[in-house]
Amino acid sequence: GINPSNIGLEGSIGGECDGKWWGGAYGWAHTTITPHTGEPKSRCSCGRCIDGFGNALLLTGDTRYINPWRTTLDAINANTRIVDGVEMTPRMHGDDGWYEWMPGPYETGALEIYYWSMDPVDRDRIPETPWLSYLEGRAPDFPVEAIQEEIGQVRRKVQEMRSDTTTPDTRLSDNPNRFRPAAVDSLVQLAMGGPQPIVGRPLHTRLRYFDLQRHRPGLPEDVGALVDTITATETGVHLVNVNQLEPREVVVQAGTYGEHNWTSVSVDGAPPDAIDGTAFTVLLEPGTGAYLTLGTDRYVNQPSGAFPFV
Missing domain, CATH: 1.10.287 (Helix Hairpins)
Known part of the structure; x- marks a missing residue:
């Protein structure tokens, strides 16, 4: 079904809006008149609820928490119709049914769902995007x-x-x-290695870096990182020290909050070494770099804001 935009104080769907699941401020039917133009403007913010599902996944590791938005995407896109040869799907729902038809599928939150699950079925809901095309080897530039x-x-x-x-x-x-x-x-x-951040959302990423010398978050000075592989079980990243005179040490953490776990590391295609932890340190000599293939166990640790060093 569709995630409702109104729940009554007693727990019933649409309980504060005469039983209408589409009711509520900034809900599925929130269309107002713009004062200075007199034109209607739809301002549905229902897509923001996906942040709560992501928070639940982050805290529990249970991917079932993202199912409600999967069903919402599928239910809305089930209303797709062809208008003048163009595939159209609705964005709003009111007393008279669906409205605010726009070209293409309804895809709000589809990228996040796929990023969290890494399920090919979820990938199918997303049209081609430059970032995913790059990760899948089709957009090297x-x-x-x-x-x-x-x-x-x-x-x-x-x-x-x-x-x-x-x-x-x-x-x-x-x-x-x-x-x-x-x-x-x-x-x-x-x-x-994370999707585009949105205001007010915890940051979901595959990696986070820390400067061991300065004891602060972020890449050390002169160090660059490029993530080119994200799968259900692996993460691939290039690390480079462009300083020609000084070495650099960078701590590589699994996830923004250590919610993931590293299970192995391979350097420049060598046989992987088994590891077990949320972070490890890489020493980059002057003017050098390395490609790391990291075995990744996702959403298995309690998230923490603690730095991975004393």
């Missing part, structure tokens, strides 16, 4: 293109901010949001 695009985005946002002519007394509180220059999506995907 994606890392360079993605970084270049985000650097360009930073430049554009800063220029727009500097060119803005509004004054504090004439702008709304959220008007500056569009000028936010931070662009981290490709960095999370390519360096940490």
